[in-house]
Amino acid sequence: MSGRRKIIVVTDGDLAAQRAVKKAAENIGARCISASGGSPTPLEGDEIIKMIQTAPHDPVVVMVDDRGNAGIGKGEQVLFHIANHPEIEVLGVIAVASNTDNVNGTRVDCSVTRSGNIINGSVDKEGLRQSGMIVYGDTVDILEKCNIPTIIGIGDIGKMGGKDRCTIGAPVITKAMKEILIRSGYKIENGKNKES
Secondary structure (H helix, E strand, O other), X not given: OOOOEEEEEEOOOOHHHHHHHHHHHHHHOOEEOHHHOOOOOOOOHHXXXXXXXXXXXXXXXXXXXXXXXXXXXXXXXXXXXXXXXXXXXXXXXXXXXXXXXXXXXXXXXXXXXOOOOEEOOEEOOOXXXXXXXXXXXXXXXXXXXXXXXXXXEEOOOOOOOOOOOHHHOOHHHHHHHHHHHHHOOOOEEOOEEOOO
């Protein structure tokens, strides 16, 4: 496949998130790099880039996770490396809220609440609306140093009081991924992007 590979990055990688992210990627017709899941991120940036480059089609979904590290942890290092790679185009990042203290957070373009509503604001770990536009999480501070066109806030993927469970189709993370595709100019038909 020629040209820059188009990816969506999700800043969570624990087991519940992995299941929900895989389901959401399937829902929208994307490819998920399952090996990028883990808490913290188990692979180096170059390893993930090689996997992205061999994926059969775009968009490709990648997970990064700092495992609660308030500093620049493994997930953020990988995210920065991927976002600045010349052969990768990050369509958007889904910024996951957490209860980590001493983080700066990141400004979001919008958020998806646990009820599946797209709001002009931020959410907390439970997917509930918060004041302002900053989402606080352990793997989001580096986003201010990356040129990301769309950042969407979301609560704890696969959880949020059962509203994003994989067994019900992971609707909240699916909605966030669809919103990134729409804002990136993808045509969505029957829930999936037309190019898949």
